[in-house]
Amino acid sequence: MRRAHELVESGVQFITLLALSDEGAPAYDAQLAAKLAALGVPSFACTPDAFPQLMAAAIRRDDIGAWAAAQGIKTSR
Secondary structure, X not given: OHHHHHHHHOOOOOOEEEEEOOOOOOOOXXXXXXXXXXXXXXXXXXXOOOHHHHHHHHHOXXXXXXXXXXXXXXXXX
């Protein structure tokens, strides 16, 4: 978590992709996802079809949480 905090503080756009699948059913550590969310790091699953748009939003430094919400993707906070 210390390194994750350092990365966020340095300005890195940090996104946690829990799963890349058509089902979008991730298996993940909820406590770790909550700790990352506390740092402002969104955590979610994504379909392969949505993945390019997600990366484009990340590169533009858009609000990933807002992008995910607009796509109907549930994020963990």
